[in-house]
Amino acid sequence: MSEALPDRIEEVIIQSDLYSNTSDTATVLAQADEVELALLLESLPIQERIILWQTIPDYKKLDVLIEMRSDPRSVLIHATEPEQWDVLFTDIDAEDLLELADSLPQELFERAYTALDRLQKRYYTEANQYPEDQIGHWTSHDFLVLPINAKVRDALRLIRREMPRHTDMIFLINRSGYFSKAVPIAKLHSLPEHLPLADVSLDDFPIINATEEGQLVAKEVLLSGFGALPVVDENQKLIGRIDVTAAAELMQEYYEGQIMASAGMDENEDLFSPVRKSAKARAIWLGINLLTAFMASAFIGMFEDTIQQVVALAVLMPVVASMGGIAGSQTLTLIIRGLALKQVTSANVGALLAKESKVGGLNGVIWAVVIGFVALLWFNDPLLGMVIGIAIFLNIVAAALAGVFVPVILDKYKIDPALSGSVILTTVTDIVGFVAFLGLGTIFLI
Structure with a gap:
């Protein structure tokens, strides 16, 4: 077009x-x-x-x-x-x-x-x-295959008849249909026609098991350097292949799904779907968000007297919640990506937790000083500056810890962290931020 x-x-x-x-x-x-x-x-x-x-x-x-x-x-x-x-x-x-x-x-x-x-x-x-x-559900059957005893002349005859997209290999199978070898097509034209294909095959050519997870296979195919990789069943029988175009489509669908799921939506939703259908689908997560908001409000209500006496606390509360929310979402996004790519496991989650704690601590100190100084100049109250500075530090550190713990725990219990992680994280950072800020305000300002 x-x-x-x-x-x-x-x-x-x-x-x-x-x-x-x-x-x-x-x-x-x-x-x-x-x-x-x-x-x-x-x-x-x-x-x-x-x-x-x-x-x-x-x-x-x-x-x-x-x-x-x-x-x-x-x-x-x-x-x-x-x-x-x-x-x-x-x-x-x-x-x-x-x-x-x-x-x-x-x-x-x-x-x-x-x-x-x-x-x-x-x-x-x-x-x-x-x-x-x-991946076995999406395997293509459009590939070139010859028996293990085939010769170069057989391969040349085959590629003259057909050439599926992204075909850089001919797969060799034994009499039972089990995958044996992969032969690069680029080598064939310079070889004697009587030469057995098995003699020019690649050693340790990567193969895919049909039960492997789709997006992980897609990543492997895209990084393999080959146009396509063979797919075998549990008995090593060749059932098809996955090429780079199919792999790219799988990755795109996966990441679109992750983006939409982070907002509690379906990646298949129509831009112009009926109003009632769209409203119903989105209302569920709006309702969940409302419940978590009420939880945060309940904790704020515990400090009603403090807020009435020190109005500046009410003015600065959104700053505390916002800083914690942003810090937490950064860590959450990083860990969700790691979980999706199988890079986060029980073996390295401790090291990730330590690293994110240090990042949160460093950012917490920097922004605690900046925001505390701004509050001091704004309200001319050193204690208020100290209170919001400590609250900011505690909330950013808590957000970093929650950003690691929340998706890891959700993933352990087979709950998609992209779908519900942000809602839980926001609740945690709001409650920690408000309790720390208003609690410290009660201690030092009343």
Whole structure:
């Protein structure tokens, strides 16, 4: 799509007669790839989205649906006429159906499954033996393979017939289908045709177990230096491969999910999903946040008399809470990333705790002095400056400790720290900050 996405969105929404020239529209849509069309469709209000969907050529529609998130995709699935599906499912394969399965109504799923040939049905069944978070569920079967006794001439004949994307290796298997070797294609053209491929294979070529976690495999593939890595089952039987494009997509989906989860939202949510649906999904976390806010307010209420006598405390309370919250979120983000990449374990969490404590202590001292001095100048009260300085120090240190403990504990109990860690951390830093500040104020200022 030659135009930038914002310009295309504006054109679709603003021009009321966009589709009067259907030939021009068809030309634009025919030139755009499925990723560009998917982004454009997701960016449009539902009515305009459906209008644009109806102008997309049938041969592109299935690929566009696969590239879309599940919520906006569902809108288009329900807007598609029943008789169109037989055409759309003409070239569907197991990987396509795995991507679409959660979005298709049961009747459409059955029609799609029926459209698969016998081999693709087998691939689909095998993939569903693994849950969605394991790489075996997303393995591609588009790769080059030869028997272990094959020769260079066999490989040259094979690569002349087909070359899947990101193919830099031919995989060798034994008679039972077990992975044996990987042969670099780049070496083949300079070798005698009678030479056995096993003689020019790589030693210790990395392989992936189908039960490994998706985003960890994706990272391994991207860092491997190869176009794709083979995937084997528990018996070392070759079942497919993961290439760098699939790995990049898995990583992108994972990090999008982490970002959305940190706000208590689903990465598949439609930009233009119904108001009631969006409000319901977000209300849950607003309610949880309200409960934690009431907890912090309850602790503030314990010092009501102190606040009434020293009004400056009420003025400065947001500063204490804000500094603790920011310090804690920095540590929390670092630890959540480490947990996601399996870099944080019971073996190094103690060292992380010590390091973050020192960082919190250093920042605590620096900002305690700065904020204490500002409070002294503002209210001309040395004791008030001392009180807020100590409270800032204690809250930043507590925030650093909580930033390590909270995600580690949540992860131990199989609770996603990206989803609930920030809510718990905010509660901890608010309570510690308010109790320290108001408690010290009660001791030294009353």
